[in-house]
Amino acid sequence: MKFFVDTGEIDEIREAAKLGILDGVTTNPSLVAKSGRKYKDLVKEICDVTDGPISAEVLSTDYDGMMFEAHEWHKVADNVVVKLPLIEDGIKACVTCTKEGIKTNVTLCFGPTQALLAAKAGATFVSPFVGRLDDIAYDGLELIREIRKIYDNYKYKTEILTASVRGPLHIRDAALAGADIATIPFKVFGQLLKHPLTDVGLKKFVEDSAKIPKGTMILERDKALKH
Secondary structure, rough: OOOEEOOOOHHHHHHHHHHHOOEEEEEEHHHHHOOOOOOHHHHHHHHHHHHOOEEEOOOOOHHEEEEEHHHHHHHHOEEEEEEOOOOOOHHHHHHHHHHOOOEEEEEEEHHHHHHHHHHHHOOOOOEEEEEHHOOOOOHHHHHHHHHHHHHHOOOOEEEEEEEEEHHHHHHHHHHHHHHOOEEHHHHHOOOOOOOOHHHHHHHHHHHHHHHOOOOOOHHHHHHHHHO
């Protein structure tokens, strides 16, 4: 599974990139509004941090407006992916972008037939929002399973990008369901590392290691770290 970070904060993207496992970035108008940055300036800066796919969303809701913005985003960098809403004009724009070689992320997917339309339109990614479905008492991960089955049935190449992730369980279940990608809030990256038995085990190892006489390797390490 690929890991994207879902944020509009450049410092969070830099920190996630330091882990060495970051595959891409997703943004949206809500996240960018919180950052207080100009959208295009932020995306250009993100391009300096990662060469993975960077989803930048159009603000228009009509075909002509979406296509104008898609062309503008496409000029920013080769790895910028145009994020389109899953509405009628969004599907039309996706078809045109596909024909022009512009990568797309069709977002706000809440149903399997919507995902089917996105794949038929040639979307690079489709973004099912699992957390928002859970919020209204629907099984968000069941949607991932349904999309995976449909795409496998017809050999669609559109990648399933699990969005609206709320915690590690969403990521675990999405991976088990066969999602290609999870786009993850920055704070959840840290949660993925956490397990109480890991903390207990590490504490015990550190305590016991202090009882071992220092060998050559440890002495050389300590000497190197001082410099």
